[in-house]
Amino acid sequence: MSQQTPNIPTPQAIRGTQDIFGADAEAFAFVVETFERVRKLYRFRRVEMPVFEKTAVFSRSLGETTDVVSKEMYSFEDRGGESLTLRPEFTAGIARAFITDGWQQYAPLKVATHGPLFRYERPQKGRYRQFHQLDAEVIGAAEPQADVELLVMADQLLKELGIADGVTLQLNTLGDGASRDAWRAALIEYFRAHAAELSEDSQDRLERNPLRILDSKDPRDKVFTGNAPKIDDYLSAEAQDFFGKVTSGLDAAGVDWTRAPTLVRGLDYYRHTAFEFVTDRLGAQGTVLGGGRYDGLMEALGGPATPAVGWAAGIERLAMLVGGESVNFDPTPVFAIVPDSPSMRDEADRIAAHLRSVSTRPDRNSDYYIWTSFKGQGKKLAEKAKKEKVDAILFVREGEKPEDRLHLTNVKGSQGDAMDDLFNILARLPAPYTSLSGEG
């Protein structure tokens, strides 16, 4: 290995960013690919959104007083003196595009996207300053069936990722605007009576975000949360009916859920349905997918009143649940092409090039993968190939007759049909190599 150049300090990675590699990167890709498949199944349209927006897009939609806006955004002035912000979430930007790009003509519009988000927070397990989310939104649909479809899709995604076990859907309603405001007022009144006995955090929350006191972890607060006013007592008949249709829709679709009366949303724009898929396997960052209805958002951005629902899911949290070195995300067999001697290098390269050029199936996936190296031959290279976890090694050796020149060795011990499959693939070899020797 080469030495580092002295006296030139290597710049460090930014705190809270990640260089994702190896099994983690495979798990990440598996999550994204699964999401893409499910999103197409439900006919959500793919959108690509800018990574930065005018700061007002977020400050208006999330609320100036929220922690995200007041202390977690990466905001800066560009060279024109305009205040811009690296997106801390997807919804606000999509809502902005809905208004400014005339997407209203497609309403009700189902869109999905994924990519990096930025929040200046203290890094910890499952939380980074640059993190990645999957996102799905239904815009322009006031019907509870939209909430149901979104939740059914989320449920199917988690099942297809193989992580549905141990993840529970917690569901709540915040009511319509009037219900929510009445409940909020009642909560403030109730907690204010006990203000002195609450935790310092909750005394602060009392002013800024009283709903949040309900899911406080502090035992001093928990004493009071049990008897706090319930949203159910403040729901209008319409809001009650709406929530009833969501739950019956979920039951009809066979999605398990539990009522979580203290589940609230941190951001101001949420109404009605609020939900989180929660696991107990990720420590403090247990929410793996969360969202709700945000009927008030479009107006906050100066657009027409437009009902909408959506959710987002943390890709690295999903990847951690999927993870594990042992998981094989892709069963496609891998062949190593190994020249037995330096003189067979070109021949080996020729064979590898041919196999790669004929590998593509009509569905654009490959039947097999080909591993090669840039140097080495024979024994050493075979050892290296095994460390790369190839399924079989095709040795290219010197020999008079073409059938003597190729030798297939099965590395992983598959037999019978599996071995036949490997041989069948090599039947696609060019002219001289119509047969080859090998062992199973």
Place this chain on the structure above:
RNA sequence: GCGACCGUAGCUCAGCUGGUUAGAGCGCCGGUUUGUGGUACCGGAGGUCGGGGGUUCGAACCCCCUCGGUCGCCCCA
């Protein structure tokens, strides 16, 4: 923003209450052996002990500052 723990070769770590040239395994490079269901052996390169300051005859080890990591609080997906 607050708290706890941690920071020794590319990786995972050892280094006794501060005491001579800082170690192991894996990996890497070279070689010998072995014709291939993750060979065996020999040799080699590679470390400002995160960085800076201090205490001491002497610091990887003690103290302070700083940077970074991990896990909580907060916030949130």
